[in-house]
Amino acid sequence: MLSGCFKIRILARNGIGRSLNIFRLFSSARSRDIMEERYNDTRRYLDFYCPLTVLEENAPMVAGSLISPQTPQYFHNFYQQYHKEWDNSTALLLEVGGGPSIYTYVSAVPYVAKIYHADYLKANLNEVSMWINKDPDAFDWSPYFKYVIQKLESKTSFDDVLEREDKLRGLLHVLPCDIKADVIVPAVKVPVDILGSSFCFGSCFDSLEDYKIGLKKVYDMITPNGFFVSQTTLELTWYRFEDKRYHTSFSLSLEDVEQYYKEIGFDILHADFWTNPMEVRNIMSDAGGFGFIVARK
Ligand SMILES: C[S@@+](CC[C@H](N)C(=O)[O-])C[C@H]1O[C@@H](n2cnc3c(N)ncnc32)[C@H](O)[C@@H]1O
Incomplete structure:
Protein backbone atom coordinates (compact mmCIF):
# COMPACT_ATOMS: atom_id res chain seq x y z
CA MET A 1 0.00 0.00 0.00
CA LEU A 2 2.73 2.35 1.06
CA SER A 3 4.90 1.58 -1.94
CA GLY A 4 1.83 2.07 -4.22
CA CYS A 5 1.36 5.58 -2.83
CA PHE A 6 5.06 6.24 -3.26
CA LYS A 7 4.92 5.17 -6.90
CA ILE A 8 1.92 7.38 -7.58
CA ARG A 9 3.72 10.29 -5.97
CA ILE A 10 6.85 9.70 -8.08
CA LEU A 11 4.74 9.48 -11.23
CA ALA A 12 2.88 12.67 -10.31
CA ARG A 13 6.14 14.41 -9.61
CA ASN A 14 7.67 13.29 -12.90
CA GLY A 15 4.51 14.31 -14.75
CA ILE A 16 4.58 17.77 -13.24
CA GLY A 17 8.33 18.01 -13.82
CA ARG A 18 7.84 17.12 -17.49
CA SER A 19 5.04 19.61 -18.01
CA LEU A 20 7.09 22.28 -16.22
CA ASN A 21 9.97 21.56 -18.60
CA ILE A 22 7.65 21.75 -21.59
CA PHE A 23 6.24 25.02 -20.19
CA ARG A 24 9.78 26.35 -19.77
CA LEU A 25 10.75 25.37 -23.31
CA PHE A 26 7.57 26.96 -24.63
CA SER A 27 8.00 30.20 -22.69
CA SER A 28 11.69 30.36 -23.58
CA ALA A 29 10.88 29.92 -27.30
CA ARG A 30 8.15 32.56 -26.96
CA SER A 31 10.53 35.00 -25.28
CA ARG A 32 13.06 34.47 -28.10
CA ASP A 33 10.32 35.32 -30.63
CA ILE A 34 9.46 38.45 -28.68
CA MET A 35 13.14 39.35 -28.49
CA GLU A 36 13.46 39.09 -32.30
CA GLU A 37 10.24 41.06 -32.78
CA ARG A 38 11.30 43.89 -30.48
CA TYR A 39 15.02 44.09 -31.05
CA ASN A 40 15.99 42.82 -34.48
CA ASP A 41 15.21 46.09 -36.23
CA THR A 42 17.81 48.19 -34.48
CA ARG A 43 16.72 51.47 -36.05
CA ARG A 44 13.13 51.03 -34.89
CA TYR A 45 14.45 50.15 -31.43
CA LEU A 46 16.71 53.19 -31.20
CA ASP A 47 14.12 55.64 -32.52
CA PHE A 48 11.55 54.26 -30.11
CA TYR A 49 13.59 53.71 -26.93
CA CYS A 50 16.45 56.18 -27.27
CA PRO A 51 15.04 59.47 -28.64
CA LEU A 52 17.94 61.79 -27.79
CA THR A 53 15.72 64.87 -28.11
CA VAL A 54 14.81 64.21 -24.45
CA LEU A 55 18.24 65.65 -23.57
CA GLU A 56 17.43 69.05 -25.09
CA GLU A 57 16.68 71.98 -22.79
CA ASN A 58 13.01 71.91 -21.64
CA ALA A 59 12.30 68.95 -23.88
CA PRO A 60 9.00 67.18 -23.27
CA MET A 61 9.01 63.60 -21.96
CA VAL A 62 8.68 60.88 -24.56
CA ALA A 63 6.51 57.90 -23.63
CA GLY A 64 8.51 54.67 -23.84
CA SER A 65 11.94 56.34 -23.81
CA LEU A 66 14.58 54.50 -21.79
CA ILE A 67 16.73 57.61 -21.72
CA SER A 68 15.96 60.68 -19.64
CA PRO A 69 18.17 63.59 -18.51
CA GLN A 70 18.88 61.60 -15.31
CA THR A 71 20.46 58.78 -17.32
CA PRO A 72 23.76 60.45 -18.32
CA GLN A 73 23.90 62.10 -14.89
CA TYR A 74 23.77 58.76 -13.06
CA PHE A 75 26.57 57.21 -15.11
CA HIS A 76 28.64 60.42 -14.86
CA ASN A 77 28.24 60.44 -11.06
CA PHE A 78 29.23 56.78 -10.81
CA TYR A 79 32.49 57.19 -12.75
CA GLN A 80 33.36 60.46 -11.02
CA GLN A 81 32.85 58.95 -7.61
CA TYR A 82 34.42 55.51 -8.04
CA HIS A 83 37.04 55.58 -10.81
CA LYS A 84 39.88 55.74 -8.26
CA GLU A 85 38.80 52.33 -6.93
CA TRP A 86 40.32 50.43 -9.86
CA ASP A 87 43.43 50.63 -12.03
CA ASN A 88 42.32 52.83 -14.93
CA SER A 89 45.15 51.59 -17.14
CA THR A 90 44.03 47.94 -17.06
CA ALA A 91 40.35 47.99 -16.08
CA LEU A 92 37.86 45.96 -18.09
CA LEU A 93 34.24 46.95 -18.51
CA LEU A 94 31.73 44.43 -19.81
CA GLU A 95 28.24 45.48 -20.88
CA VAL A 96 25.81 42.56 -21.26
CA GLY A 97 22.54 42.87 -23.14
CA GLY A 98 23.92 46.14 -24.49
CA GLY A 99 21.56 46.05 -27.47
CA PRO A 100 22.34 48.60 -30.17
CA SER A 101 23.03 51.27 -27.49
CA ILE A 102 26.36 52.72 -26.42
CA TYR A 103 25.22 55.45 -24.00
CA THR A 104 25.90 53.52 -20.78
CA TYR A 105 29.69 53.80 -21.01
CA VAL A 106 30.33 57.25 -22.55
CA SER A 107 31.41 58.47 -19.09
CA ALA A 108 33.57 55.37 -18.53
CA VAL A 109 35.96 56.03 -21.42
CA PRO A 110 38.65 58.02 -19.52
CA TYR A 111 38.80 55.39 -16.77
CA VAL A 112 38.98 51.97 -18.42
CA ALA A 113 41.33 50.12 -20.77
CA LYS A 114 38.79 48.06 -22.69
CA ILE A 115 35.03 47.95 -23.13
CA TYR A 116 33.29 44.76 -24.23
CA HIS A 117 29.81 45.27 -25.63
CA ALA A 118 27.88 41.99 -25.67
CA ASP A 119 24.40 41.08 -26.85
CA TYR A 120 22.48 38.03 -28.05
CA LEU A 121 21.36 39.47 -31.38
CA LYS A 122 23.74 39.89 -34.29
CA ALA A 123 21.71 42.87 -35.53
CA ASN A 124 22.58 44.75 -32.33
CA LEU A 125 26.27 43.93 -32.60
CA ASN A 126 26.24 45.06 -36.24
CA GLU A 127 24.63 48.36 -35.27
CA VAL A 128 27.39 49.04 -32.72
CA SER A 129 30.06 47.98 -35.22
CA MET A 130 28.58 50.45 -37.71
CA TRP A 131 29.04 53.21 -35.15
CA ILE A 132 32.63 52.11 -34.48
CA ASN A 133 33.37 52.14 -38.22
CA LYS A 134 31.75 55.57 -38.73
CA ASP A 135 29.28 54.10 -41.16
CA PRO A 136 27.15 56.99 -42.48
CA ASP A 137 24.01 54.96 -41.67
CA ALA A 138 24.99 54.40 -38.04
CA PHE A 139 22.78 55.87 -35.32
CA ASP A 140 23.86 59.39 -34.36
CA TRP A 141 24.85 59.34 -30.68
CA SER A 142 26.52 62.77 -30.84
CA PRO A 143 23.74 64.59 -28.87
CA TYR A 144 24.42 62.15 -26.01
CA PHE A 145 28.20 62.70 -26.19
CA LYS A 146 27.68 66.49 -26.28
CA TYR A 147 25.44 66.31 -23.22
CA VAL A 148 28.01 64.30 -21.24
CA ILE A 149 31.15 66.17 -22.28
CA GLN A 150 29.83 69.72 -22.53
CA LYS A 151 27.07 69.83 -19.94
CA LEU A 152 28.24 67.32 -17.31
CA GLU A 153 32.02 67.53 -17.71
CA SER A 154 31.95 71.29 -18.55
CA LYS A 155 34.33 70.97 -21.52
CA THR A 156 33.14 73.55 -23.99
CA SER A 157 35.17 72.64 -27.08
CA PHE A 158 33.54 70.43 -29.68
CA ASP A 159 36.97 68.79 -30.20
CA ASP A 160 36.58 67.23 -26.75
CA VAL A 161 33.36 65.62 -27.91
CA LEU A 162 35.01 64.21 -31.03
CA GLU A 163 37.99 63.06 -29.02
CA ARG A 164 35.73 61.09 -26.65
CA GLU A 165 33.95 59.46 -29.57
CA ASP A 166 37.26 58.47 -31.16
CA LYS A 167 38.68 57.17 -27.91
CA LEU A 168 35.59 55.02 -27.39
CA ARG A 169 35.89 53.66 -30.93
CA GLY A 170 39.42 52.51 -30.01
CA LEU A 171 38.38 50.79 -26.75
CA LEU A 172 35.20 49.09 -27.86
CA HIS A 173 34.87 45.41 -28.81
CA VAL A 174 31.58 43.77 -29.76
CA LEU A 175 30.87 40.16 -28.80
CA PRO A 176 27.98 37.69 -28.75
CA CYS A 177 26.54 36.67 -25.39
CA ASP A 178 23.61 34.80 -23.89
CA ILE A 179 22.63 35.71 -20.36
CA LYS A 180 20.70 32.43 -20.11
CA ALA A 181 23.70 30.26 -20.96
CA ASP A 182 26.04 28.69 -18.41
CA VAL A 183 28.90 30.80 -19.74
CA ILE A 184 27.40 34.17 -20.59
CA VAL A 185 30.19 35.68 -22.71
CA PRO A 186 32.55 32.87 -23.74
CA ALA A 187 34.98 35.22 -25.49
CA VAL A 188 35.72 37.34 -22.43
CA LYS A 189 38.16 36.21 -19.82
CA VAL A 190 36.48 37.01 -16.53
CA PRO A 191 36.53 38.45 -13.92
CA VAL A 192 36.01 42.04 -15.04
CA ASP A 193 36.29 45.18 -12.93
CA ILE A 194 32.94 46.66 -13.93
CA LEU A 195 29.95 44.83 -15.34
CA GLY A 196 27.05 46.86 -16.72
CA SER A 197 23.59 45.84 -17.81
CA SER A 198 20.66 48.08 -18.61
CA PHE A 199 17.04 47.03 -19.06
CA CYS A 200 18.02 43.47 -19.86
CA PHE A 201 17.77 41.33 -16.72
CA GLY A 202 14.25 42.41 -15.75
CA SER A 203 12.83 41.88 -19.23
CA CYS A 204 14.70 38.93 -20.76
CA PHE A 205 14.24 36.14 -18.24
CA ASP A 206 11.16 33.94 -18.31
CA SER A 207 10.80 33.68 -14.54
CA LEU A 208 11.96 35.28 -11.33
CA GLU A 209 13.88 32.10 -10.55
CA ASP A 210 15.89 32.40 -13.78
CA TYR A 211 16.46 36.11 -13.11
CA LYS A 212 18.08 35.24 -9.78
CA ILE A 213 20.24 32.54 -11.39
CA GLY A 214 21.36 35.11 -13.98
CA LEU A 215 22.29 37.59 -11.27
CA LYS A 216 24.39 35.00 -9.50
CA LYS A 217 26.24 34.24 -12.74
CA VAL A 218 26.95 37.92 -13.21
CA TYR A 219 28.19 38.16 -9.62
CA ASP A 220 30.68 35.39 -10.35
CA MET A 221 32.00 37.30 -13.39
CA ILE A 222 33.03 40.36 -11.37
CA THR A 223 36.36 40.78 -9.65
CA PRO A 224 36.30 41.00 -5.82
CA ASN A 225 35.45 44.64 -4.93
CA GLY A 226 34.32 45.15 -8.54
CA PHE A 227 31.12 46.91 -9.54
CA PHE A 228 27.79 45.95 -11.06
CA VAL A 229 26.07 48.98 -12.61
CA SER A 230 22.55 48.28 -13.75
CA GLN A 231 19.32 49.93 -14.80
CA THR A 232 15.96 48.26 -14.63
CA THR A 233 12.34 49.02 -15.31
CA LEU A 234 10.26 48.77 -12.14
CA GLU A 235 6.71 47.68 -11.39
CA LEU A 236 6.17 46.72 -15.01
CA THR A 237 3.45 44.24 -15.95
CA TRP A 238 2.75 45.22 -19.57
CA TYR A 239 4.41 47.27 -22.30
CA ARG A 240 3.73 48.18 -25.86
CA PHE A 241 6.21 48.17 -28.69
CA GLU A 242 4.70 50.06 -31.59
CA ASP A 243 1.19 48.62 -32.01
CA LYS A 244 1.69 45.38 -30.01
CA ARG A 245 1.11 44.83 -26.31
CA PHE A 250 7.37 38.92 -13.44
CA SER A 251 7.47 42.40 -12.04
CA LEU A 252 10.14 43.96 -9.82
CA SER A 253 10.03 46.74 -7.26
CA LEU A 254 13.19 48.55 -6.20
CA GLU A 255 12.94 46.74 -2.84
CA ASP A 256 12.85 43.36 -4.66
CA VAL A 257 15.93 44.24 -6.68
CA GLU A 258 17.80 45.38 -3.57
CA GLN A 259 16.80 42.22 -1.73
CA TYR A 260 17.92 39.85 -4.53
CA TYR A 261 21.22 41.68 -5.00
CA LYS A 262 21.91 41.46 -1.27
CA GLU A 263 20.95 37.76 -1.11
CA ILE A 264 23.55 37.07 -3.78
CA GLY A 265 26.24 38.96 -1.89
CA PHE A 266 26.34 42.42 -3.50
CA ASP A 267 26.68 45.54 -1.37
CA ILE A 268 24.29 48.15 -2.70
CA LEU A 269 26.05 51.52 -2.88
CA HIS A 270 23.26 53.45 -4.62
CA ALA A 271 19.75 52.47 -5.57
CA ASP A 272 17.96 55.39 -7.17
CA PHE A 273 14.43 55.32 -8.39
CA TRP A 274 12.94 57.78 -10.80
CA THR A 275 9.23 57.72 -11.40
CA ASN A 276 7.60 57.55 -14.77
CA PRO A 277 5.68 60.84 -14.90
CA MET A 278 1.91 60.47 -15.07
CA GLU A 279 1.71 62.18 -18.46
CA VAL A 280 3.61 59.31 -20.07
CA ARG A 281 2.47 56.42 -17.85
CA ASN A 282 0.09 53.77 -19.19
CA ILE A 283 0.70 54.85 -22.79
CA MET A 284 3.57 52.59 -23.73
CA SER A 285 3.75 50.62 -20.47
CA ASP A 286 2.51 50.61 -16.90
CA ALA A 287 6.08 50.97 -15.55
CA GLY A 288 6.01 52.84 -12.25
CA GLY A 289 9.56 53.99 -12.85
CA PHE A 290 13.16 53.05 -13.41
CA GLY A 291 15.96 52.07 -11.10
CA PHE A 292 19.68 52.84 -11.35
CA ILE A 293 21.63 50.56 -9.06
CA VAL A 294 25.32 50.54 -8.22
CA ALA A 295 26.40 47.43 -6.38
CA ARG A 296 29.79 46.19 -5.27
CA LYS A 297 31.00 42.63 -4.95
C1 LIG B 1 15.52 46.52 -23.56
S1 LIG B 1 16.93 46.03 -24.48
C2 LIG B 1 18.18 47.02 -23.68
C3 LIG B 1 19.32 47.34 -24.59
C4 LIG B 1 20.31 48.35 -24.05
N1 LIG B 1 20.95 47.86 -22.85
C5 LIG B 1 19.66 49.68 -23.82
O1 LIG B 1 19.66 50.16 -22.68
O2 LIG B 1 19.17 50.28 -24.80
C6 LIG B 1 17.28 44.41 -23.93
C7 LIG B 1 18.42 43.77 -24.67
O3 LIG B 1 18.64 42.47 -24.14
C8 LIG B 1 19.07 41.64 -25.21
N2 LIG B 1 18.83 40.24 -24.83
C9 LIG B 1 17.65 39.58 -24.74
N3 LIG B 1 17.85 38.31 -24.37
C10 LIG B 1 19.18 38.16 -24.24
C11 LIG B 1 20.02 37.07 -23.89
N4 LIG B 1 19.51 35.85 -23.62
N5 LIG B 1 21.35 37.26 -23.84
C12 LIG B 1 21.87 38.48 -24.10
N6 LIG B 1 21.15 39.55 -24.46
C13 LIG B 1 19.81 39.40 -24.52
C14 LIG B 1 18.23 42.07 -26.40
O4 LIG B 1 18.83 41.70 -27.62
C15 LIG B 1 18.20 43.58 -26.17
O5 LIG B 1 19.25 44.18 -26.87
Whole structure:
Protein backbone atom coordinates (compact mmCIF):
# COMPACT_ATOMS: atom_id res chain seq x y z
CA MET A 1 0.00 0.00 0.00
CA LEU A 2 2.73 2.35 1.06
CA SER A 3 4.90 1.58 -1.94
CA GLY A 4 1.83 2.07 -4.22
CA CYS A 5 1.36 5.58 -2.83
CA PHE A 6 5.06 6.24 -3.26
CA LYS A 7 4.92 5.17 -6.90
CA ILE A 8 1.92 7.38 -7.58
CA ARG A 9 3.72 10.29 -5.97
CA ILE A 10 6.85 9.70 -8.08
CA LEU A 11 4.74 9.48 -11.23
CA ALA A 12 2.88 12.67 -10.31
CA ARG A 13 6.14 14.41 -9.61
CA ASN A 14 7.67 13.29 -12.90
CA GLY A 15 4.51 14.31 -14.75
CA ILE A 16 4.58 17.77 -13.24
CA GLY A 17 8.33 18.01 -13.82
CA ARG A 18 7.84 17.12 -17.49
CA SER A 19 5.04 19.61 -18.01
CA LEU A 20 7.09 22.28 -16.22
CA ASN A 21 9.97 21.56 -18.60
CA ILE A 22 7.65 21.75 -21.59
CA PHE A 23 6.24 25.02 -20.19
CA ARG A 24 9.78 26.35 -19.77
CA LEU A 25 10.75 25.37 -23.31
CA PHE A 26 7.57 26.96 -24.63
CA SER A 27 8.00 30.20 -22.69
CA SER A 28 11.69 30.36 -23.58
CA ALA A 29 10.88 29.92 -27.30
CA ARG A 30 8.15 32.56 -26.96
CA SER A 31 10.53 35.00 -25.28
CA ARG A 32 13.06 34.47 -28.10
CA ASP A 33 10.32 35.32 -30.63
CA ILE A 34 9.46 38.45 -28.68
CA MET A 35 13.14 39.35 -28.49
CA GLU A 36 13.46 39.09 -32.30
CA GLU A 37 10.24 41.06 -32.78
CA ARG A 38 11.30 43.89 -30.48
CA TYR A 39 15.02 44.09 -31.05
CA ASN A 40 15.99 42.82 -34.48
CA ASP A 41 15.21 46.09 -36.23
CA THR A 42 17.81 48.19 -34.48
CA ARG A 43 16.72 51.47 -36.05
CA ARG A 44 13.13 51.03 -34.89
CA TYR A 45 14.45 50.15 -31.43
CA LEU A 46 16.71 53.19 -31.20
CA ASP A 47 14.12 55.64 -32.52
CA PHE A 48 11.55 54.26 -30.11
CA TYR A 49 13.59 53.71 -26.93
CA CYS A 50 16.45 56.18 -27.27
CA PRO A 51 15.04 59.47 -28.64
CA LEU A 52 17.94 61.79 -27.79
CA THR A 53 15.72 64.87 -28.11
CA VAL A 54 14.81 64.21 -24.45
CA LEU A 55 18.24 65.65 -23.57
CA GLU A 56 17.43 69.05 -25.09
CA GLU A 57 16.68 71.98 -22.79
CA ASN A 58 13.01 71.91 -21.64
CA ALA A 59 12.30 68.95 -23.88
CA PRO A 60 9.00 67.18 -23.27
CA MET A 61 9.01 63.60 -21.96
CA VAL A 62 8.68 60.88 -24.56
CA ALA A 63 6.51 57.90 -23.63
CA GLY A 64 8.51 54.67 -23.84
CA SER A 65 11.94 56.34 -23.81
CA LEU A 66 14.58 54.50 -21.79
CA ILE A 67 16.73 57.61 -21.72
CA SER A 68 15.96 60.68 -19.64
CA PRO A 69 18.17 63.59 -18.51
CA GLN A 70 18.88 61.60 -15.31
CA THR A 71 20.46 58.78 -17.32
CA PRO A 72 23.76 60.45 -18.32
CA GLN A 73 23.90 62.10 -14.89
CA TYR A 74 23.77 58.76 -13.06
CA PHE A 75 26.57 57.21 -15.11
CA HIS A 76 28.64 60.42 -14.86
CA ASN A 77 28.24 60.44 -11.06
CA PHE A 78 29.23 56.78 -10.81
CA TYR A 79 32.49 57.19 -12.75
CA GLN A 80 33.36 60.46 -11.02
CA GLN A 81 32.85 58.95 -7.61
CA TYR A 82 34.42 55.51 -8.04
CA HIS A 83 37.04 55.58 -10.81
CA LYS A 84 39.88 55.74 -8.26
CA GLU A 85 38.80 52.33 -6.93
CA TRP A 86 40.32 50.43 -9.86
CA ASP A 87 43.43 50.63 -12.03
CA ASN A 88 42.32 52.83 -14.93
CA SER A 89 45.15 51.59 -17.14
CA THR A 90 44.03 47.94 -17.06
CA ALA A 91 40.35 47.99 -16.08
CA LEU A 92 37.86 45.96 -18.09
CA LEU A 93 34.24 46.95 -18.51
CA LEU A 94 31.73 44.43 -19.81
CA GLU A 95 28.24 45.48 -20.88
CA VAL A 96 25.81 42.56 -21.26
CA GLY A 97 22.54 42.87 -23.14
CA GLY A 98 23.92 46.14 -24.49
CA GLY A 99 21.56 46.05 -27.47
CA PRO A 100 22.34 48.60 -30.17
CA SER A 101 23.03 51.27 -27.49
CA ILE A 102 26.36 52.72 -26.42
CA TYR A 103 25.22 55.45 -24.00
CA THR A 104 25.90 53.52 -20.78
CA TYR A 105 29.69 53.80 -21.01
CA VAL A 106 30.33 57.25 -22.55
CA SER A 107 31.41 58.47 -19.09
CA ALA A 108 33.57 55.37 -18.53
CA VAL A 109 35.96 56.03 -21.42
CA PRO A 110 38.65 58.02 -19.52
CA TYR A 111 38.80 55.39 -16.77
CA VAL A 112 38.98 51.97 -18.42
CA ALA A 113 41.33 50.12 -20.77
CA LYS A 114 38.79 48.06 -22.69
CA ILE A 115 35.03 47.95 -23.13
CA TYR A 116 33.29 44.76 -24.23
CA HIS A 117 29.81 45.27 -25.63
CA ALA A 118 27.88 41.99 -25.67
CA ASP A 119 24.40 41.08 -26.85
CA TYR A 120 22.48 38.03 -28.05
CA LEU A 121 21.36 39.47 -31.38
CA LYS A 122 23.74 39.89 -34.29
CA ALA A 123 21.71 42.87 -35.53
CA ASN A 124 22.58 44.75 -32.33
CA LEU A 125 26.27 43.93 -32.60
CA ASN A 126 26.24 45.06 -36.24
CA GLU A 127 24.63 48.36 -35.27
CA VAL A 128 27.39 49.04 -32.72
CA SER A 129 30.06 47.98 -35.22
CA MET A 130 28.58 50.45 -37.71
CA TRP A 131 29.04 53.21 -35.15
CA ILE A 132 32.63 52.11 -34.48
CA ASN A 133 33.37 52.14 -38.22
CA LYS A 134 31.75 55.57 -38.73
CA ASP A 135 29.28 54.10 -41.16
CA PRO A 136 27.15 56.99 -42.48
CA ASP A 137 24.01 54.96 -41.67
CA ALA A 138 24.99 54.40 -38.04
CA PHE A 139 22.78 55.87 -35.32
CA ASP A 140 23.86 59.39 -34.36
CA TRP A 141 24.85 59.34 -30.68
CA SER A 142 26.52 62.77 -30.84
CA PRO A 143 23.74 64.59 -28.87
CA TYR A 144 24.42 62.15 -26.01
CA PHE A 145 28.20 62.70 -26.19
CA LYS A 146 27.68 66.49 -26.28
CA TYR A 147 25.44 66.31 -23.22
CA VAL A 148 28.01 64.30 -21.24
CA ILE A 149 31.15 66.17 -22.28
CA GLN A 150 29.83 69.72 -22.53
CA LYS A 151 27.07 69.83 -19.94
CA LEU A 152 28.24 67.32 -17.31
CA GLU A 153 32.02 67.53 -17.71
CA SER A 154 31.95 71.29 -18.55
CA LYS A 155 34.33 70.97 -21.52
CA THR A 156 33.14 73.55 -23.99
CA SER A 157 35.17 72.64 -27.08
CA PHE A 158 33.54 70.43 -29.68
CA ASP A 159 36.97 68.79 -30.20
CA ASP A 160 36.58 67.23 -26.75
CA VAL A 161 33.36 65.62 -27.91
CA LEU A 162 35.01 64.21 -31.03
CA GLU A 163 37.99 63.06 -29.02
CA ARG A 164 35.73 61.09 -26.65
CA GLU A 165 33.95 59.46 -29.57
CA ASP A 166 37.26 58.47 -31.16
CA LYS A 167 38.68 57.17 -27.91
CA LEU A 168 35.59 55.02 -27.39
CA ARG A 169 35.89 53.66 -30.93
CA GLY A 170 39.42 52.51 -30.01
CA LEU A 171 38.38 50.79 -26.75
CA LEU A 172 35.20 49.09 -27.86
CA HIS A 173 34.87 45.41 -28.81
CA VAL A 174 31.58 43.77 -29.76
CA LEU A 175 30.87 40.16 -28.80
CA PRO A 176 27.98 37.69 -28.75
CA CYS A 177 26.54 36.67 -25.39
CA ASP A 178 23.61 34.80 -23.89
CA ILE A 179 22.63 35.71 -20.36
CA LYS A 180 20.70 32.43 -20.11
CA ALA A 181 23.70 30.26 -20.96
CA ASP A 182 26.04 28.69 -18.41
CA VAL A 183 28.90 30.80 -19.74
CA ILE A 184 27.40 34.17 -20.59
CA VAL A 185 30.19 35.68 -22.71
CA PRO A 186 32.55 32.87 -23.74
CA ALA A 187 34.98 35.22 -25.49
CA VAL A 188 35.72 37.34 -22.43
CA LYS A 189 38.16 36.21 -19.82
CA VAL A 190 36.48 37.01 -16.53
CA PRO A 191 36.53 38.45 -13.92
CA VAL A 192 36.01 42.04 -15.04
CA ASP A 193 36.29 45.18 -12.93
CA ILE A 194 32.94 46.66 -13.93
CA LEU A 195 29.95 44.83 -15.34
CA GLY A 196 27.05 46.86 -16.72
CA SER A 197 23.59 45.84 -17.81
CA SER A 198 20.66 48.08 -18.61
CA PHE A 199 17.04 47.03 -19.06
CA CYS A 200 18.02 43.47 -19.86
CA PHE A 201 17.77 41.33 -16.72
CA GLY A 202 14.25 42.41 -15.75
CA SER A 203 12.83 41.88 -19.23
CA CYS A 204 14.70 38.93 -20.76
CA PHE A 205 14.24 36.14 -18.24
CA ASP A 206 11.16 33.94 -18.31
CA SER A 207 10.80 33.68 -14.54
CA LEU A 208 11.96 35.28 -11.33
CA GLU A 209 13.88 32.10 -10.55
CA ASP A 210 15.89 32.40 -13.78
CA TYR A 211 16.46 36.11 -13.11
CA LYS A 212 18.08 35.24 -9.78
CA ILE A 213 20.24 32.54 -11.39
CA GLY A 214 21.36 35.11 -13.98
CA LEU A 215 22.29 37.59 -11.27
CA LYS A 216 24.39 35.00 -9.50
CA LYS A 217 26.24 34.24 -12.74
CA VAL A 218 26.95 37.92 -13.21
CA TYR A 219 28.19 38.16 -9.62
CA ASP A 220 30.68 35.39 -10.35
CA MET A 221 32.00 37.30 -13.39
CA ILE A 222 33.03 40.36 -11.37
CA THR A 223 36.36 40.78 -9.65
CA PRO A 224 36.30 41.00 -5.82
CA ASN A 225 35.45 44.64 -4.93
CA GLY A 226 34.32 45.15 -8.54
CA PHE A 227 31.12 46.91 -9.54
CA PHE A 228 27.79 45.95 -11.06
CA VAL A 229 26.07 48.98 -12.61
CA SER A 230 22.55 48.28 -13.75
CA GLN A 231 19.32 49.93 -14.80
CA THR A 232 15.96 48.26 -14.63
CA THR A 233 12.34 49.02 -15.31
CA LEU A 234 10.26 48.77 -12.14
CA GLU A 235 6.71 47.68 -11.39
CA LEU A 236 6.17 46.72 -15.01
CA THR A 237 3.45 44.24 -15.95
CA TRP A 238 2.75 45.22 -19.57
CA TYR A 239 4.41 47.27 -22.30
CA ARG A 240 3.73 48.18 -25.86
CA PHE A 241 6.21 48.17 -28.69
CA GLU A 242 4.70 50.06 -31.59
CA ASP A 243 1.19 48.62 -32.01
CA LYS A 244 1.69 45.38 -30.01
CA ARG A 245 1.11 44.83 -26.31
CA TYR A 246 3.17 42.32 -24.28
CA HIS A 247 2.96 41.04 -20.70
CA THR A 248 6.01 40.51 -18.50
CA SER A 249 6.71 37.18 -16.77
CA PHE A 250 7.37 38.92 -13.44
CA SER A 251 7.47 42.40 -12.04
CA LEU A 252 10.14 43.96 -9.82
CA SER A 253 10.03 46.74 -7.26
CA LEU A 254 13.19 48.55 -6.20
CA GLU A 255 12.94 46.74 -2.84
CA ASP A 256 12.85 43.36 -4.66
CA VAL A 257 15.93 44.24 -6.68
CA GLU A 258 17.80 45.38 -3.57
CA GLN A 259 16.80 42.22 -1.73
CA TYR A 260 17.92 39.85 -4.53
CA TYR A 261 21.22 41.68 -5.00
CA LYS A 262 21.91 41.46 -1.27
CA GLU A 263 20.95 37.76 -1.11
CA ILE A 264 23.55 37.07 -3.78
CA GLY A 265 26.24 38.96 -1.89
CA PHE A 266 26.34 42.42 -3.50
CA ASP A 267 26.68 45.54 -1.37
CA ILE A 268 24.29 48.15 -2.70
CA LEU A 269 26.05 51.52 -2.88
CA HIS A 270 23.26 53.45 -4.62
CA ALA A 271 19.75 52.47 -5.57
CA ASP A 272 17.96 55.39 -7.17
CA PHE A 273 14.43 55.32 -8.39
CA TRP A 274 12.94 57.78 -10.80
CA THR A 275 9.23 57.72 -11.40
CA ASN A 276 7.60 57.55 -14.77
CA PRO A 277 5.68 60.84 -14.90
CA MET A 278 1.91 60.47 -15.07
CA GLU A 279 1.71 62.18 -18.46
CA VAL A 280 3.61 59.31 -20.07
CA ARG A 281 2.47 56.42 -17.85
CA ASN A 282 0.09 53.77 -19.19
CA ILE A 283 0.70 54.85 -22.79
CA MET A 284 3.57 52.59 -23.73
CA SER A 285 3.75 50.62 -20.47
CA ASP A 286 2.51 50.61 -16.90
CA ALA A 287 6.08 50.97 -15.55
CA GLY A 288 6.01 52.84 -12.25
CA GLY A 289 9.56 53.99 -12.85
CA PHE A 290 13.16 53.05 -13.41
CA GLY A 291 15.96 52.07 -11.10
CA PHE A 292 19.68 52.84 -11.35
CA ILE A 293 21.63 50.56 -9.06
CA VAL A 294 25.32 50.54 -8.22
CA ALA A 295 26.40 47.43 -6.38
CA ARG A 296 29.79 46.19 -5.27
CA LYS A 297 31.00 42.63 -4.95
C1 LIG B 1 15.52 46.52 -23.56
S1 LIG B 1 16.93 46.03 -24.48
C2 LIG B 1 18.18 47.02 -23.68
C3 LIG B 1 19.32 47.34 -24.59
C4 LIG B 1 20.31 48.35 -24.05
N1 LIG B 1 20.95 47.86 -22.85
C5 LIG B 1 19.66 49.68 -23.82
O1 LIG B 1 19.66 50.16 -22.68
O2 LIG B 1 19.17 50.28 -24.80
C6 LIG B 1 17.28 44.41 -23.93
C7 LIG B 1 18.42 43.77 -24.67
O3 LIG B 1 18.64 42.47 -24.14
C8 LIG B 1 19.07 41.64 -25.21
N2 LIG B 1 18.83 40.24 -24.83
C9 LIG B 1 17.65 39.58 -24.74
N3 LIG B 1 17.85 38.31 -24.37
C10 LIG B 1 19.18 38.16 -24.24
C11 LIG B 1 20.02 37.07 -23.89
N4 LIG B 1 19.51 35.85 -23.62
N5 LIG B 1 21.35 37.26 -23.84
C12 LIG B 1 21.87 38.48 -24.10
N6 LIG B 1 21.15 39.55 -24.46
C13 LIG B 1 19.81 39.40 -24.52
C14 LIG B 1 18.23 42.07 -26.40
O4 LIG B 1 18.83 41.70 -27.62
C15 LIG B 1 18.20 43.58 -26.17
O5 LIG B 1 19.25 44.18 -26.87
